[in-house]
Amino acid sequence: MDITTGIVLAAGEGTRLRPLTFNRPKTMLPAAGRPILEHVLDVLVDCGIERLCLVVGYQRERVQEHFGPSYRDVPITYVHQTKQLGSGHALQQAAPETDGPVLVLNGDRVIDERIVADVLEGFDGTPAMAVLDHPTPTRYGAVEVDDGTLSTLVEKPDSDAFGRINAGVYAFDESVFDAIERTPRRNGELHLPDVIGTLMDDGEVRAVSTDGLWVDATYPWDLLYLTRELLANGRVQFPERSDNVWVADSARVHPEATLQGPVVVGPDAEIAASAVVGPDVAVGRNATVGGNVTLQNTLLDSDCRVGPGSTLVDCVAGQSVSIGPGTVVPGGPSDVRVGDRVFENQGLGAVLADRASVGGGATFMPGTLVGADATVGTGAHVSGWIRNGAEVVR
Structure with a gap:
């Protein structure tokens, strides 16, 4: 039938x-x-x-x-x-x-x-x-x-x-x-x-x-696993520039940038000189990765901006997130609170929800969850759950 x-x-x-x-x-x-x-x-x-x-x-x-x-x-x-x-x-x-x-x-x-x-x-x-x-x-x-x-x-x-x-x-x-x-x-x-x-x-x-x-994808860190699985299975719609490296035709990757597959770079995205992107990284549409940035096991959604010299590991950034220069997300493992439960030893550096803004030199403890429209000040040390629209100054 x-x-x-x-x-x-x-x-x-x-x-x-x-x-x-x-x-x-x-x-x-x-x-x-x-x-x-x-x-x-x-x-x-x-x-x-x-x-x-x-x-x-x-x-x-x-x-x-x-x-x-x-x-x-x-x-x-x-x-x-x-x-x-x-x-x-x-x-x-x-x-x-x-x-x-x-x-x-x-x-x-x-x-x-x-x-x-x-x-x-x-x-x-x-x-x-x-x-x-x-x-x-x-x-x-x-x-x-x-x-x-x-x-x-x-x-x-x-x-x-x-x-x-x-x-x-x-x-x-x-x-x-x-x-x-x-x-x-x-x-x-x-x-x-x-x-x-x-x-x-x-x-x-x-x-x-x-x-x-x-x-x-049940919890935020599952999005990283989901992306890894899709990349490992070649479930990507963009041209494969080299082994396990997919780059959209309209993306701009500086000749001195390094893409370590599996990596996907979306349309109109830009990767600056001396950036090291990968493995297990997805850079979304119109995202910008600055010079000397290191990204590993990280998901950047559309219109993200990552300032020069930043290091993001095990990180999920939503749409239109702005990350200042020299920001450090060192990666998991971490204990993450979701509602009234604590999940131990999860591979999550940080989650930055849509339109979060991070000043330069900020540092995130593993497992940090930053709400939409939140602001993290320059040089701030961030941990735990930051509510939507909140401001962290130190």
């Missing part, structure tokens, strides 16, 4: 990625120089999907303005989830836009084309879900499979003993919307794994065993 419509669930904020998601949804965060959602749509288009339906919500204008009415000549329909009441509720909003079987997946995970292709190939009208081996199912939801059929689905397992996860790629016919109507809500929310449970009670849910690239 052929599927030509892909529904992408892209309405959530991604609160655990704050402060980066205060101004845009998780799906629009950068991954190797492009928004995460672009990578997702590429896979769908490459697999032959002929119509895209994006369920949007939080900061939906950021998605709609970026993609417009189509992507790579495939038409896009936008559906607004006015309140983010769970992934099952998000899918329910797309019901009026469907006519026939659909492929459903999350818009905030970068996955291999093979995973989608396997689900499309394995769908025969019976609900189907991709499953794959993973070392830490406690983060994603565990499954057990019996002779190709889903036998157990645990949304939040308390151990990693299961070994297999729900990959978040599904194929359904129209009966899924009836199952959604019959699925009880939990605390006012309707979750897609609960809908899968309803379908299991109704009959069979096929488990499509697959493998390939599958990366979820």
Whole structure:
């Protein structure tokens, strides 16, 4: 049974990625120089999907303005989830836009084309879900499979003993919307794994065993891992200047700058003399890297400015961040507080959210999170969580 419509669930904020998601949804965060959602749509288009339906919500204008009415000549329909009441509720909003079987997946995970292709190939009208081996199912939801059929689905397992996860790629016919109507809500929310449970009670849910690239960015430091994986797999749209070094045609790299792959340099970016960029670095559109700058395992989003003589290691900088000369982000490991949890030994130097401004000579302790529009003064020593719009003077 052929599927030509892909529904992408892209309405959530991604609160655990704050402060980066205060101004845009998780799906629009950068991954190797492009928004995460672009990578997702590429896979769908490459697999032959002929119509895209994006369920949007939080900061939906950021998605709609970026993609417009189509992507790579495939038409896009936008559906607004006015309140983010769970992934099952998000899918329910797309019901009026469907006519026939659909492929459903999350818009905030970068996955291999093979995973989608396997689900499309394995769908025969019976609900189907991709499953794959993973070392830490406690983060994603565990499954057990019996002779190709889903036998157990645990949304939040308390151990990693299961070994297999729900990959978040599904194929359904129209009966899924009836199952959604019959699925009880939990605390006012309707979750897609609960809908899968309803379908299991109704009959069979096929488990499509697959493998390939599958990366979820749950926390800020995951964006660095995601970029490393994309670079390692060559998932870059710009020309390859040399081995594992991709540079957009409009970028300007000084002859005396050094690019140590894997590295990607986006359109209109500029790398000055004696800068050493890489390995595992993504320089975004229209970003500027000054002379004698060192970047390692670092992600610069569009319109960033890094002043001369700065060193950034294990760093994520959002859009329009300005970093003064001689700034030092020494890199992890670090203990990072996200909400009421502390994550130990994470490889994170610092996160600088959109439009943060850093004066020259500032130094960051590993694990620092700087909010949007915050200002760090010249020579300041920064640590911990700096709230949006705050000013650090020393």
